[in-house]
Amino acid sequence: MIGIWAALLPIKSPESCTAIDLPALAVWALQFAPRVAIVEDAVLIEIGASARLFGGLEHLRVQIEKEAKELGVESIAWAPTGTAALALARSRVPDGFAAPLPAILDKLPLETVTAVAHHHGTLHRLGARTLGDVRKLPRGGLSRRFDKALLLGLDQAYGMRPEVYEWALLPETFSARLEFLFRVETAPALMFGARRLLLQMSGWLAARHMGVTAITLRWAHDAMRAKTAGTGGEITVRTAEPTQSVEHLGRLLTEHLAKVELLAPAGDIELLALEAVPIVQESKSLLPETTRQGEATSLVLERIQARLGKDRVVRPLLLQDHRPEWMQRWQCADEPRPRSAPGFHETPLPTWVLPEPLRLAERDNRPYYQGALQLLLGPDRVEGGWWHRVGDGEHAEQGNVQRDYWVALSRHAGLLWIFQRRLASDETGWFLHGHFA
Structure with a gap:
């Protein structure tokens, strides 16, 4: 043909x-x-x-x-x-x-x-x-x-008769192995062969229109090893988004292997695609688009996380909770981000929230902080948390709160976020809880 x-x-x-x-x-x-x-x-x-x-x-x-x-x-x-x-x-x-x-x-x-x-x-x-x-x-x-x-x-x-071939079929899963003809002494040196396996996997992913979110690189120790070294080892690399990029996966593997110490020289390696999901292709515009310079933020964060550690790269997560202390928490950057929580407060939220509310002085039932405070917006009542226990063991306390929040103005400190407690069991009075930028 x-x-x-x-x-x-x-x-x-x-x-x-x-x-x-x-x-x-x-x-x-x-x-x-x-x-x-x-x-x-x-x-x-x-x-x-x-x-x-x-x-x-x-x-x-x-x-x-x-x-x-x-x-x-x-x-x-x-x-x-x-x-x-x-x-x-x-x-x-x-x-x-x-x-x-x-x-x-x-x-x-x-x-x-x-x-x-x-x-x-x-x-x-x-x-x-x-x-x-x-x-x-x-x-x-x-x-x-x-x-x-x-x-x-x-x-x-010469093209005078048709050719008949048996076409190759694409496997449902991917795993590839490479045997070295020399003993690899250090983990970073495994990337010499791992890159070629990544190229093979990239081709498999492209043919299936899929991207990986988790890969595993395994290595087997050479037969002439100490008994305490074991048969081999492995590392698993995860990504926040499905990818086919050999360069990105190679950089992540390089960062992880830099922190691995081989217990014995390695004789061969194996690469597996643990999690592969379909990639939704974006529609291309008919009009010229401005070329984006540099890497995507998610790719940069993954590489930094691989270098510094999983717990060193975190991002804020908004939770569905009325109480400011528990409205936000920090999670690892590679964890899936849930749907955004709806807003509960009618008044603006402050830029900074104090770790612990600060008791304010009062004069004639008015709160003072570096002078008399002028109440601008409020009250915005926050109530709930009866289901929440704060602390462990005998020292655990109930997280139930009932507060009226106000946006107040101080001549010296600027805009403040203050509240007044309403529960009979709580210490009544005014408290400073946040500052606006």
């Missing part, structure tokens, strides 16, 4: 730690097109129908070649047919569109097309050294002296 085919030929040397197996390479390639096949020692991709989705053929070609080299692909070739692309990749000829296809293929040796390579000895004795030499031989004689596969392979390479 005439189209736009790419043939990816991985590194064959078993001594290379960057070699990738064909099934893993096929899973990665499925993000670019649904027509991906494992053929002999290579992976074939037909991208003709997908080029527009990636910004054009040239943009897609650059992206495939860049990521494929990181995954350990040593030869990439492009051609109108899959068999031709595979032959060009074996010959290290990258472009099958630079000239008419027959002119390019005729110069290739017999070994580049498997169906022809099977009869290399006989064809060589007939004087054929290239694919062009074989095509010059009488087709009738070739069909009688050789099997049907020879002419079929030649015709498919």
Whole structure:
């Protein structure tokens, strides 16, 4: 079938730690097109129908070649047919569109097309050294002296007969393993192989239109280890939002691994996508949009959290509670944010709330704080908390309150938030509870 085919030929040397197996390479390639096949020692991709989705053929070609080299692909070739692309990749000829296809293929040796390579000895004795030499031989004689596969392979390479492939299928879950050919002594050095696994996972996520919110990196200790070291270890990294970004996940893994100490040298690693959820694609505007500079705030916070610790990066959370002391709490930045609580106060809320209300002096039943206070807004009654116990054990107290809040003006201190207690069991009087900016 005439189209736009790419043939990816991985590194064959078993001594290379960057070699990738064909099934893993096929899973990665499925993000670019649904027509991906494992053929002999290579992976074939037909991208003709997908080029527009990636910004054009040239943009897609650059992206495939860049990521494929990181995954350990040593030869990439492009051609109108899959068999031709595979032959060009074996010959290290990258472009099958630079000239008419027959002119390019005729110069290739017999070994580049498997169906022809099977009869290399006989064809060589007939004087054929290239694919062009074989095509010059009488087709009738070739069909009688050789099997049907020879002419079929030649015709498919030159686009004269359709090609039939068994397309690769996308797995439901993702897990990938990489074995090192050397012992890794430190945890940060694991990122050398973890990045390649992240690239594979990114391809799987893109093909499934999903993003991860949790990944796990596992490592197995080398066989020559102390018994106390155990078999290995693992770390789990979580994100606040689903992501496919290799760079972001790589930075988070780097920050976490910097705090890990290997109990023994590691021999291999495994990456798993623990939680994957669908990503809702945003509609693009027809009008030009201003390019946003820098990273999203959520990505920056995740990286800082990975560096400083989960409990060091927090954000305020508004709760559905009338009482100012319990209206807000702090939660970890990566925890899901619940729906915003509705407002309960009719008067404005202060910028700063005191940890403990401050008892105010009174003169003629009027509150004083650096002078007489003028009541501007109020009262705003807050009542509730009978269900709440403050403290532990014998010292626990009931959190029930009944207060009338006012916005008051002080000539020296500015706007203040004060209240007056109404419960008979409480100490009556006026209290300062907050300041306005």
